[in-house]
Amino acid sequence: MTKVAFLGLGVMGYPMAGHLVAAGHDVSVWNRTASVTERWGSEYDGSTNGAVADAVSGADVVMMCVGQDADVLDVASRAVPAMKTGAILVDHTTASDGCAKQVGKLCAEAGLGFIDAPISGGEAGAVKGQLTVMCGGDQTHFDGAKPVIDAYAKAVKLMGPVGAGQLTKMVNQICIAGMLQGLSEAVNFAQAAGLDxxxxxxxxxxxxxxxxxxxxRATTMAKGEYEFGFAVDWMRKDLGIVLDTAKALDLDMPVTELVDSYYAEVQAMGGNRWDTSSLLARLKSKT
Known part of the structure; x- marks a missing residue:
């Protein structure tokens, strides 16, 4: 049994923290919205906390899964001073590699380990405990955190130093964006041609x-079902990070830029919380 803290009980973090309990860990949680923390505590055998410092006190491994760079920096600034020396902070948020390096430096100065560990698999993967986790950090810290991460992951891989996990997640999102646009066009073509x-x-x-x-997603797309999965708002956040990083690397990203603009159109249609496969809805709106 490892004493673990989990900070951030959103659609991903909520079930992930639950898997830690099921794996036999001593789990302590915190969430910005107290009612969510209380609801989690009513479902799982773990301790709930109203403050970040209380949640991380005495923990060997601390997980974060929050919103974006600003949230990571805010929560880390409260967690790090309260963590015990030698503990490991694992950030599952999809953020920039610059943010990861900033938190990594903060942890190193405090005598803590740090792993940036963005995840792929969506809400379904979190619920099923079948996430893919891309990690950046020191091998020793990775080895210390991996047995805990395994509670909700089907694949965990160290990609390089701090920031490498976030860069790998960017590659993942680039691939998905192009693939979903292609699939949307394929489904639209098949239906227009009278195929099942x-x-x-x-x-x-x-x-x-x-x-x-x-x-x-092909079947649900064909039915016009988008009320599930990875939200368009989240994808646009991720693609924004990708495009900012590509600009810093002086890279041309024409397909990613185009698909990002298509997602902006989906948002304008009211599809902010639709699944990313809703690119098809944009195509349907133009016929």
Whole structure:
């Protein structure tokens, strides 16, 4: 049993913290909205706290899963001074690599380990404990945190020094953005041509076109169902980080920029909380 603190009980963090309890860890949680903390405490056998410092006190490993860079820096500034020497802070937020390096420096100065560990798999992956975790940091700190992360992950990999996890997540989001636009156009084409999308997936779903998005989203897209999964607002936040980083690297990102602009159109349609597969809804609105 490891004493673990989890900071941030959103759609991802809530079930992730629950998996830590199920794995036998001694779990302490905090969330900015107190009612969510209380609800989690009524469902799981862990301790709830009204302050970050109280949640992390005595913890061997502290997990964070919050919103964006500013939230990471705010919560870390409260957690780090209250953590015991030698403890490890693991940030599951999708943030910039610059933010990761800033928190890593703060932890190093306080005698703490730090791992930036953004996640992929969406809400379903968090609920099922089947997330992919991309990590950046020191090997020793990674080895100390991995047995805890394993409670909600199907794959955990150290990609390099602090910041490498966030950079890898950016690569992930670039791939997904382009793939979903292609799938949206394919579904739209199939339906316009009078094909049954389920039959189409049955025919091509084991070949070169196969992808997680096709397996899990083609059918729901064909039905116009978007009230689940990874929200458009979150994707635009992530793509904003990607494009800012690409600019700093002096890279041309035409497809990513284009898909980001399409997601802005989906937001204008009221689809802020729709699943990212709602790129199809934009296409349908133009026919």
């Amino acid at each position: 999308m389920d039959e189409v997936v049955g025919a091509i779903g084991k070949g070169a076109a196969q992808s997680w998005q096709m397996d899990n």
